[in-house]
Amino acid sequence: MAKFTLTNGKIIVKPFNKIWLVLGALIALVILFSYFIPLDLVNFKPDQLPIVLKKMFTPQRNRTWADYFEFIFSLQDLLVLTLQMCYGGTVLGSLLAIPLALLSSKNIVKTKFVYGPARFILNLFRTIPVTILAVLSISMVGSGVLAGIFAMMFFTFGIMAKMLYEVIETIDMNCYEALESTGANKLQSVRFAVLPQVFPVFIGYVMYIFEINVRSSAILSYVGVASLGNVIRENELIGYDRIGGAIIVIFVTSLIVQFLSSAIRRKLQ
Amino acid sequence: MIKFVDVQKTYPNGVQALKGVSLEIHDGEFVAIIGLSGAGKSTLLRSINKMIAITGGQLFLDDVEISSIKGKGLRMLRRSIGMIFQSFNLVKRMSVYNNVLTGRVAYNPTFKTVFGLFPKADKLLALESLDTMGILDKAFIRADQLSGGQQQRVALARALTQKPKLILADEPVASLDPITTVQVMDDFARINRDLGITIVANMHHVDLALKYATRIIGIKDGLVVFDGKSADINDEILVNIYGRSLKHDELLGE
Numbered sequence: 136m137a138k139f140t141l142t143n144g145k146i147i148v149k150p151f152n153k154i155w156l157v158l159g160a161l162i163a164l165v166i167l168f169s170y171f172i173p174l175d176l177v178n179f180k181p182d183q184l185p186i187v188l189k190k191m192f193t194p195q196r197n198r199t200w201a202d203y204f205e206f207i208f209s210l211q212d213l214l215v216l217t218l219q220m221c222y223g224g225t226v227l228g229s230l231l232a233i234p235l236a237l238l239s240s241k242n243i244v245k246t247k248f249v250y251g252p253a254r255f256i257l258n259l260f261r262t263i264p265v266t267i268l269a270v271l272s273i274s275m276v277g278s279g280v281l282a283g284i285f286a287m288m289f290f291t292f293g294i295m296a297k298m299l300y301e302v303i304e305t306i307d308m309n310c311y312e313a314l315e316s317t318g319a320n321k322l323q324s325v326r327f328a329v330l331p332q333v334f335p336v337f338i339g340y341v342m343y344i345f346e347i348n349v350r351s352s353a354i355l356s357y358v359g360v361a362s363l364g365n366v367i368r369e370n371e372l373i374g375y376d377r378i379g380g381a382i383i384v385i386f387v388t389s390l391i392v393q394f395l396s397s398a399i400r401r402k403l404q
Numbered sequence: 405m406i407k408f409v410d411v412q413k414t415y416p417n418g419v420q421a422l423k424g425v426s427l428e429i430h431d432g433e434f435v436a437i438i439g440l441s442g443a444g445k446s447t448l449l450r451s452i453n454k455m456i457a458i459t460g461g462q463l464f465l466d467d468v469e470i471s472s473i474k475g476k477g478l479r480m481l482r483r484s485i486g487m488i489f490q491s492f493n494l495v496k497r498m499s500v501y502n503n504v505l506t507g508r509v510a511y512n513p514t515f516k517t518v519f520g521l522f523p524k525a526d527k528l529l530a531l532e533s534l535d536t537m538g539i540l541d542k543a544f545i546r547a548d549q550l551s552g553g554q555q556q557r558v559a560l561a562r563a564l565t566q567k568p569k570l571i572l573a574d575e576p577v578a579s580l581d582p583i584t585t586v587q588v589m590d591d592f593a594r595i596n597r598d599l600g601i602t603i604v605a606n607m608h609h610v611d612l613a614l615k616y617a618t619r620i621i622g623i624k625d626g627l628v629v630f631d632g633k634s635a636d637i638n639d640e641i642l643v644n645i646y647g648r649s650l651k652h653d654e655l656l657g658e
Contacts, residue, residue, distance in 0.1 A: 313493035313559075316455055317566055318483030318510030319517075326518050327506050331497040 191379030198376065207380045210363065214384055217362040220280055220355075221348040224287020229295050229341050231288070232257075236299035237325060242308055254300075260293030265351055269358045283360040287348050294347075298340055299333070306332040335403035342396030349389050353381075405430055405466055406452055406570070406604070412460030413447050413626075421447040423626035424461065429604060431569070434596045436607045436617030436634075439645055444626040445606040449572050452604065453485045454478055483510035486563025486601075488573035492555040496548035500539070500558050503547050504530040507565030526565075533561040537591065553584030560591060564599075571595070573605035577612070585609075589616050610642065610650060 137149040194203040237243050238253035265286055272285035311328040319327065356364030366381035406429040413422040421444045429435055437445045450456040451463060454470055463470050465481065473481060486507075494503045508526040509517050516522075534540045537557040542550060547558060556576060563571050573592065577585040593616050596603045607613035613620060614634045622630030622645035630641050643649055 307496070309489065309491055309493040310495040312455070313487065313489060313562075314506060314509065316453060316482055316485075316487035317507055317562070318479040318481070319506070320479060320510075320514060322514050323509045323517050327498075327502075327509060328495055331495050335497075 187375065190375035191382065193376065195374065195376040203376060203380065206377060207383060210366065210381060210384050213361070213363050213365060214388065216280055216283075217349065217352045218388070220283035220360070220362060221287055221345055221352055223280075223284035225291050225341060225345040225348055227284070228288040228291025229337075229344070232292050232295035232299055233337075235292070235296040236303060237329075239296065239300040240303040242304055242306075242311075243321075243325065243329070257293055257296040257300075260289055261297060263289070263293075265290045266354060266358050269355045269360050273359055278359045278361070280361070283352070283355060283362065286355060286360065287352070290351075291344050291348065295340060295344060299337060302333055302336050303329060335400065338403060339396065339400045342392065342399060346389050346392045346396065349392060350385060353385060405464075406602075407464040407467075408448075408461070409464070410461035411448075411451065411458050411463055413444075413451060413456065414459045421626055422451070422458070425623075425626070425628055426461075427621065427628055427631055429602065431602055432596070432600050433619055434593070434603045434605075434617045435619045435621060436605050436613035437621045437623060438607055438610055438613050439623035440647070443623045445623050446574055448623060449574050449604060449606050452570075452572055453482050453487060455487075479510055483566055484568055484570070486560075486566050486568035486571040488556070488559050488563060488571060488576045488605075490575040490578045492552070492559045492579075494547040494555055494558055494562075496546070498547060499544050500534065500547055500550070501530060501543040503558055504533055504543075504561045504565050507533070507562040510566075529567075530561070530565050533564040534558075536564060537561045551584070552580050553587055556580065556584075556588050557591065560588075560595070564595070568601060570602040570604070573603065575606050575608055578608050585612065592616065 139147050139149070141147070194200055235253055235257055239250050239257060241250055244250050244253075268289045269282060269286035272282040272289075276282050276285060306329060308328075311324055314324040314328045352360075352362040353364030353367060356362050356368045363381050363385055367378050370377040408425045408427050411422055411425045412420070414420045425444075425448060437448060439445050447456055451458045452465070454473070458471060470478075470481065495506070505522055505526065508522055508530065511526070512522060531540065531543060534543055537560055539550075539554055539557050539561070542554060542558075547555060550558065560571075571592075576592070577588050580588060589612060592603055592605065595601050603617075605613075605617070607617070614637055617634055620630065620632065620634050620637055621628060622641065624645055624647065629645055630637070639649070
C-alpha cells in the first residue's frame with residue numbers, strides 16, 4: 136500500500152495489488168514441486184540425444200541413403216490410410232459437435248437443464264483417451280480403417296464441442312437479439328446471427344484438430360488400428376532409421392496441413 | 405393501435421421497471437419516449453414486441469392481448485414490428501444485402517432459410533428497402549465496412565423489409581455523431597410520413613425528441629408523468645420528468 140499526498144493536500148491510497156499474492160503462490164508451488172517430484176538425475180543422459188537422432192535420420196545396419204528414401208516413399212499406402220482415417224474422423228466428429236456445442240452454450244439455450252447435461256456429455260467424451268476410444272471402436276466394427284475413423288470421430292467430437300461452445304459464448308449477441316425481434320425462430324436466429332460469426336473460427340479448428348489427429352494417429356497402431364504408427368511399433372528396438380523415416384512423413388504431412396490451414400483461415404478473415 | 409392497461413414489469417432481481425403504465429398509441433403517430441436512464445423507457449418499448457414479457461396489466465396490439473401469445477404466434481407478431489437498436493445490431497461479418505434479407509427470415513420456412521434460400525420477391529424487397537434508404541450501392545459490402553450512420557440505415561432497411569406497421573427504436577441515434585443523427589432522424593420522419601409507419605422511439609436528446617416526434621411520453625420511475633403534444637412541452641414539464649433541469653448532454657444543441 137502506497138500513500139500519495141498531492142501538492143494541494145489531497146491524500147490518495149493505492150490499494151494492495153493482488154498480483155503479489157499470485158506471485159507468492161507461484162513461488163511456493165515451485166518450491167513444493169522441487170520437494171515433491173523425485174528428480175532422479177542419475178539417469179539423465181543428454182549426450183544420448185544426438186546419438187539417437189543420428190540413428191533415426193541416417194541409414195542404419197548396412198542400408199544406404201537410397202534404401203532410406205525408398206522406405207520413406209514406400210510409406211505412402213500407410214499415409215493414405217492415416218489420412219483417410221483422420222479426414223473421416225475429423226469431418227464427422229466436427230459436424231456432430233455443432234449441435235452439442237449449441238446446446239452447451241449458455242447464451243443460446245439459457246436453461247441450466249439443457250446446457251448442464253450437454254456439457255456433461257462432452258466432458259465425458261473428453262475424459263476418454265483416444266486409445267481407449269480406438270479399443271471400443273475395434274470392439275464395435277473390428278480393426279480396420281473404420282475403427283480408426285470412429286476413434287478419431289469421438290475424439291474430435293469431444294474437443295470440438297468444447298472449443299466451439301466457448302467461442303459461441305463470446306460472440307456478439309446484439310444481432311441475435313435483432314433476429315429474434317424480426318420474428319425469426321431459434322434455428323433461424325442461430326443460422327443468421329451465430330453461424331457467420333463462428334464459421335471462420337470453426338474451419339480453423341477443423342484444420343487444427345485434423346493436424347492433431349494426424350499426429351496422434353501414430354499411437355493408434357499400438358491398439359491395432361493400422362496407421363503410420365505401425366512403422367514405429369514394428370521397429371521399436373532395432374530399426375531407428377525406419378522410425379525416423381515415419382517421423383519425417385508425419386512431420387511433413389502436419390507441416391503441409393498447418394500451411395493449408397493458415398492459408399484457408401487467412402482467406403476467411 | 406397499441407394499448408397499455410396498467411402495465412407492470414418487475415424483474416426477477418426485484419427491480420420494478422414499470423409501475424402501472426396506461427396509454428394508447430394510434431396508427432401513424434411518431435412518439436418519443438423521454439426520461440432519465442433507468443426510468444423504464446427501454447422496458448416500455450421492449451414490452452410492445454414482447455422482447456420483455458410484462459408481469460402485470462394488459463397490453464393490446466390491434467385489440468389482441470399479447471401477454472398470452474407465445475411460440476409461433478409471438479413470432480408472427482414480431483415479424484410485423486420493426487426494431488432499431490442503439491448499436492445497430494447488424495451481423496457484422498455478413499453483407500449489407502444479407503443483413504437486410506434477414507428481415508424476411510420469419511416469413512419463410514425454417515428449412516429453406518437455413519440454406520439461405522429466399523423467394524425472388526423477398527430479394528427484390530430487400531434491395532428496394534436499401535434503395536429507399538439511399539444505400540443501394542452499398543448492398544454487397546460487408547456491414548462492418550460502413551459508418552455508424554450507414555449501419556443504422558441498413559438496420560432501418562432491414563426493418564422496412566419486414567413490411568412493418570410499426571417500428572420500435574431504442575435510442576436509435578445515441579451512438580451517432582450530431583450530423584448523422586439529424587440525417588437518421590430525418591429518415592425516421594420520412595418513413596413515418598411517406599409510408600405511414602408508426603414510430604415509437606426512446607430518445608436521450610430532448611431537443612431532438614421535440615423536433616421530430618409529434619407526441620412525447622415522459623417516464624419517471626416506471627410511471628407516465630407526461631403524455632401530450634411536443635408543442636405543449638415546457639421547462640416546468642421537463643423538470644418534472646427529469647427531476648431537475650436538463651444537463652448539457654441531454655441536448656444535441658443546434
